[in-house]
Amino acid sequence: MPERFEQLVLPHLDAAYNLARWLVGSPTDAQDIVQEAFLRALRFFGGFRGGDSRAWLLKIVRNTSYSWVRKNRPAQLADEFDETIHSGETATENAEAKLLSRAESERVRKALEALPLSFREVLVLREIEGLSYKEISEVTGVAMGTVMSSLSRARQKLRDQLGAAEEREI
Amino acid sequence: MDCTLHRHLLEAYLDGELGFERTLEVEAHLASCHICSSEVQSWKDIRAEMQAPELYNRAPEELESKLRKLLPQGRTERTPWFQHWIWAGGGAAFATAVLLMSFVAMRPAPPSPEQDIVTSHVRSLMADHLMDVVSTDQHTVKPWFDGKLDFAPPVQDFATDGYPLAGGRLDYLENRKVAVLIYHRALHIINLYIWPAQDNGSSTMRVQTIHGYNVVSWKKGGFEFRAVSDLNTAELRDLAQLFMP
Numbered sequence: 001m002p003e004r005f006e007q008l009v010l011p012h013l014d015a016a017y018n019l020a021r022w023l024v025g026s027p028t029d030a031q032d033i034v035q036e037a038f039l040r041a042l043r044f045f046g047g048f049r050g051g052d053s054r055a056w057l058l059k060i061v062r063n064t065s066y067s068w069v070r071k072n073r074p075a076q077l078a079d080e081f082d083e084t085i086h087s088g089e090t091a092t093e094n095a096e097a098k099l100l101s102r103a104e105s106e107r108v109r110k111a112l113e114a115l116p117l118s119f120r121e122v123l124v125l126r127e128i129e130g131l132s133y134k135e136i137s138e139v140t141g142v143a144m145g146t147v148m149s150s151l152s153r154a155r156q157k158l159r160d161q162l163g164a165a166e167e168r169e170i
Numbered sequence: 171m172d173c174t175l176h177r178h179l180l181e182a183y184l185d186g187e188l189g190f191e192r193t194l195e196v197e198a199h200l201a202s203c204h205i206c207s208s209e210v211q212s213w214k215d216i217r218a219e220m221q222a223p224e225l226y227n228r229a230p231e232e233l234e235s236k237l238r239k240l241l242p243q244g245r246t247e248r249t250p251w252f253q254h255w256i257w258a259g260g261g262a263a264f265a266t267a268v269l270l271m272s273f274v275a276m277r278p279a280p281p282s283p284e285q286d287i288v289t290s291h292v293r294s295l296m297a298d299h300l301m302d303v304v305s306t307d308q309h310t311v312k313p314w315f316d317g318k319l320d321f322a323p324p325v326q327d328f329a330t331d332g333y334p335l336a337g338g339r340l341d342y343l344e345n346r347k348v349a350v351l352i353y354h355r356a357l358h359i360i361n362l363y364i365w366p367a368q369d370n371g372s373s374t375m376r377v378q379t380i381h382g383y384n385v386v387s388w389k390k391g392g393f394e395f396r397a398v399s400d401l402n403t404a405e406l407r408d409l410a411q412l413f414m415p
């Protein structure tokens with residue numbers, strides 16, 4: 001069993017860490033979450049019926065991250081996007097960001113980080129991790145049709161966010 | 171200016187989720203529609219930025235070595251020690267047999283399902299993963315399980331009897347998915363585990379206490395039930411009784 005686990009699960013460590021990092025923010029918390037998810041994965045591995053081991057692991061990481069957010073940052077789970085809070089935050093950070101880096105990826109990172117958790121999640125899974133709709137549906141536990149529509153909304157939000165950042169820079 | 175192509179179709183194209191024919195259709199459309207083709211291009215640009223290596227957080231190396239240490243060790247290491255006794259000479263055969271027997275006797279008994287259930291109960295309280303669906307309405311909780319399990323657990327609210335339903339979640343026991351209903355009794359939390367029984371028979375209630383938690387087990391209507399709580403056994407049995415009128 002340990003060998004099989006090692007072969008099937010450990011190769012997805014980067015994916016696991018990347019997702020946790022995007023969902024909770026800090027590197028230390030992401031490490032703790034991956035470690036806890038890994039222990040859960042070990043426990044549940046007997047119930048893994050083969051198939052997509054990456055989606056299987058990411059689902060555990062995702063649920064562990066959500067538990068963490070629910071406990072430590074419950075405000076993030078409020079799905080409504082609070083324009084006032086976010087634009088305020090970004091405006092102050094923006095002055096510094098201007099000095100530090102103008103790189104496009106930095107701009108996208110900020111925009112993504114400003115998105116509500118569920119939008120950020122679906123975009124990270126699709127665009128950064130490259131998961132299919134079916135895999136996203138497995139990881140997040142929502143139906144395929146819902147994956148499509150939340151991805152669509154998330155894209156719109158990201159674009160609005162990028163646009164808003166641009167306007168402030170002008 | 172208006173374009174009739176559905177936005178979702180365009181996105182599914184962008185995500186490579188369309189079949190061959192649909193893909194060709196959309197490509198033909200893109201060739202003639204500026205709105206859609208610039209839409210696709212603008213998203214491709216954002217995607218390229220998102221896929222920049224700086225946005226992918228690779229796991230630190232120390233994390234992998236930390237995790238490797240958590241992997242259980244294989245059973246092979248124990249064998250040489252064991253063989254050592256087998257190799258002991260003829261005169262020692264009896265002693266070996268005695269030792270082997272005591273070795274077997276000393277091994278901890280395999281955990282019973284009830285012990286697993288208590289562990290699962292404790293974890294649900296600790297890990298902040300008590301409920302996947304929070305609702306006091308049985309008509310919300312029951313459909314929530316649809317498609318997540320290969321059976322439909324009986325979901326009932328007993329608020330009028332003092333056992334309000336608080337929600338449900340999925341859990342794993344002995345390598346299978348089980349339904350868990352969460353009930354409240356005053357300040358106590360009751361986890362009720364439900365999975366299909368081997369047959370349609372019924373059984374009487376059994377009560378066990380493991381690590382200070384009470385477990386009431388019964389079988390009814392083709393389902394196995396295990397109610398776990400720090401609640402006293404009498405009240406836990408009352409809840410069980412509600413399930414078998």
